[in-house]
Amino acid sequence: MVELTKKPILLLGASGTTGQTIARLLDSSGIELILAARKRQGLEKLTDSLQAHHRIEVVDISADLASLLDKTSLVINCVGPFTRFGTAVLEAAVEAGLSYLDITGEQAYIASTITRFDARAKQRAISILPSAAFEFALGDLAAALLESAFAAEGTRLDKIEITYSFKNIATSKGTNSSVICALAAPSYHRVDGDCKEIKPGEGIEPLPTRMRFNEKDRSRFAFPGGEVYLVPLRNNSINSIKTYLTSPLNRPALVMLSRSAGYIARHSPGLLQPLINSSEQAIDEEKQARTSFQILAEGWSESNSSSAYSRRLIMKGSNPYRLTAAIIKALAISLIEQGETATRGVLSPTMLLDKLVLKKLLEQYGVRFIED
Numbered sequence: 001m002v003e004l005t006k007k008p009i010l011l012l013g014a015s016g017t018t019g020q021t022i023a024r025l026l027d028s029s030g031i032e033l034i035l036a037a038r039k040r041q042g043l044e045k046l047t048d049s050l051q052a053h054h055r056i057e058v059v060d061i062s063a064d065l066a067s068l069l070d071k072t073s074l075v076i077n078c079v080g081p082f083t084r085f086g087t088a089v090l091e092a093a094v095e096a097g098l099s100y101l102d103i104t105g106e107q108a109y110i111a112s113t114i115t116r117f118d119a120r121a122k123q124r125a126i127s128i129l130p131s132a133a134f135e136f137a138l139g140d141l142a143a144a145l146l147e148s149a150f151a152a153e154g155t156r157l158d159k160i161e162i163t164y165s166f167k168n169i170a171t172s173k174g175t176n177s178s179v180i181c182a183l184a185a186p187s188y189h190r191v192d193g194d195c196k197e198i199k200p201g202e203g204i205e206p207l208p209t210r211m212r213f214n215e216k217d218r219s220r221f222a223f224p225g226g227e228v229y230l231v232p233l234r235n236n237s238i239n240s241i242k243t244y245l246t247s248p249l250n251r252p253a254l255v256m257l258s259r260s261a262g263y264i265a266r267h268s269p270g271l272l273q274p275l276i277n278s279s280e281q282a283i284d285e286e287k288q289a290r291t292s293f294q295i296l297a298e299g300w301s302e303s304n305s306s307s308a309y310s311r312r313l314i315m316k317g318s319n320p321y322r323l324t325a326a327i328i329k330a331l332a333i334s335l336i337e338q339g340e341t342a343t344r345g346v347l348s349p350t351m352l353l354d355k356l357v358l359k360k361l362l363e364q365y366g367v368r369f370i371e372d
Contacts, residue, residue, distance in 0.1 A: 007071060008032040008054070009332060012061060012089060013078030015042030018103050018133070021288070021325040022076065027051055029329065034072055061089055069096040074332055077102040082109040082130075090117060090128070099126045099335050099342075103133040103324055107187065107224035111195075114229055118346040127335055128346045134320035135164075136226035137327050137349040137358070138367075139243070142297035142313050143231045144355040147238075149371070150301055155309050158302040159240040162227055163220055165213035165294045166246075170287040187224035190232070190241035198222045200259040203244070204251050213294035213316075217246040221254050230348035239302070292318040317367035326365050330358070 009026065013019040014035040026033055027050040036057040037043050043056040057068060061079055065088075069075070075093045079085050082104040093100040094117060104110060113130045121128045131137065139162045150157040188195040189203070203222025211220065225243025232238065247254055294316050301309040317323065327349065334353050335342055343351055350358060359369065 007073040008034045009074045009076060010034045010036060010068065010072035011076045011078065012036050012059070013080075014056075015039065015046055016078055017288075018321055018324055019078040020046055021321045022078065022328050023054075024050065025322075025325040025329050026332075027054065031329075031332075034068070036068070061085055065089065065092040066096065069093065069098055072098065074098060074335060075100045076328060076332060080104065080106070082106050083112075086130075087112070087116075094120050094124055094126065094128075097124050097126060099128065101129045101132040101328060101331055101335075103328070104131050105133070105135040105226065107226055107228065110226045110229050111188075114233070114346045122345045125340070125344055127342050127344055127352065129331060129349060129352065130346065131226045131230065132328055132331050132349055133324040134327070136230055138295055138315055138323075138362070139225060139227040139297070140230050140234075140348045140350050141355055141358050141362075142295065142315065143227060143238070143241075143299075144234070144350040145359065145369075146297060146299040146311055146313055147235060148355070149311050149313075150299065150309065153309055155301040157235075157238055157299045159300040160227075160231075160238060161242045161244065161298045162225060163211055163244040163246060163296045163298075164223075164225075165211070165217060165296070167214050167292045168290040170291050187222070188228055189222060189243070190228050190238070193239050195228065198224070201255040203242075204254045204258070206251065207246055211246070211296055213296075214246065214248070216248040218248055218250050219254055220244040220246045221258065233346065233348050234351050288321045289319050291320060292316070293320060312372050314370040314372075315362075315367055316370070317362070317365070319365075323362065323365055323367070326361060327358075330361055 009031060011019060011023055011033050014023050015037040023033060023035060023046060033054045034057055035043055035046060035054050036059045040058050047054060047056060069092055075098050077089050082102060083106050086102060086104060086109055090100060110130045117128055142162060143160055147157045187198040189198055204219060207217050207220050221244060223243055223245045227243055228241050231241055294314060297313045299311050331349060331352055
């Protein structure tokens, strides 16, 4: 084992798709873990596939976690939906004085984490990183890289739009549960320095050819990206932050879907349970590897309208689950190695890990960065 710390790292939700991927990567690096989940069978199956012996714990995260947290140095939480389960884990971690990372893609939970825990984390001298994952670490990185490019031209990044596209996407039962929770919550973009709610049916437009990654996609629609809250933690001067997802549906179909899906998620979520039940608990590695993506980040300067400046950054790669594991590993090691010098409070990934270090890491995992 690599002794980064005297106590192991606690990995909650270790038997899910993302949890397993993180566990395998940390295990292959010789990092000692406590693997925790609700069912022993999944944990035992996971440990049989690992190189080293790791302690396993069957836990109910709604119960008292204090005795378990006393035995660990850092919490990595993969138990979603985070809107439903995340706050209890965060409360316990803050009370125990432990830094915390999670993989949430739920905008409402990210916003709540900042509001409720930033000041407390600073008081306890700990670091909290919600969404230390593919979503939305890559968007946070894109914003940081564009900021530097604009600064090099003597101007400022005032507006950014980030558009996600996928091919052969495979989502687990946990991911789909989180999606439904996200649908039930209000969605926001940052407009003129403030958060503005995206009403169902708004923010839907034809997809320009320059954005097309999946040849089937025809539209893009506004979705509640974590960047809306994470990026301003580092740079509050960006006035506009909007996030989009592409779709093969045309605008009328998307308008109808966005209104009906949101209504059902809020008022009759049980009707969406078959979607969750039809998903796999854990996506096998072959299916993970087939998922490819493009993230297009477009930035504009509005500081001088007579000499407007804009740039685009495209990130292309595959296997978001593997990238999430790599990001989690890098951030966890960075937290431990930085020790008392680490930035405290609720952080975005590039507030802890230098943007060029994160970019190099992603390139090692096959992500391509295309600037124009």
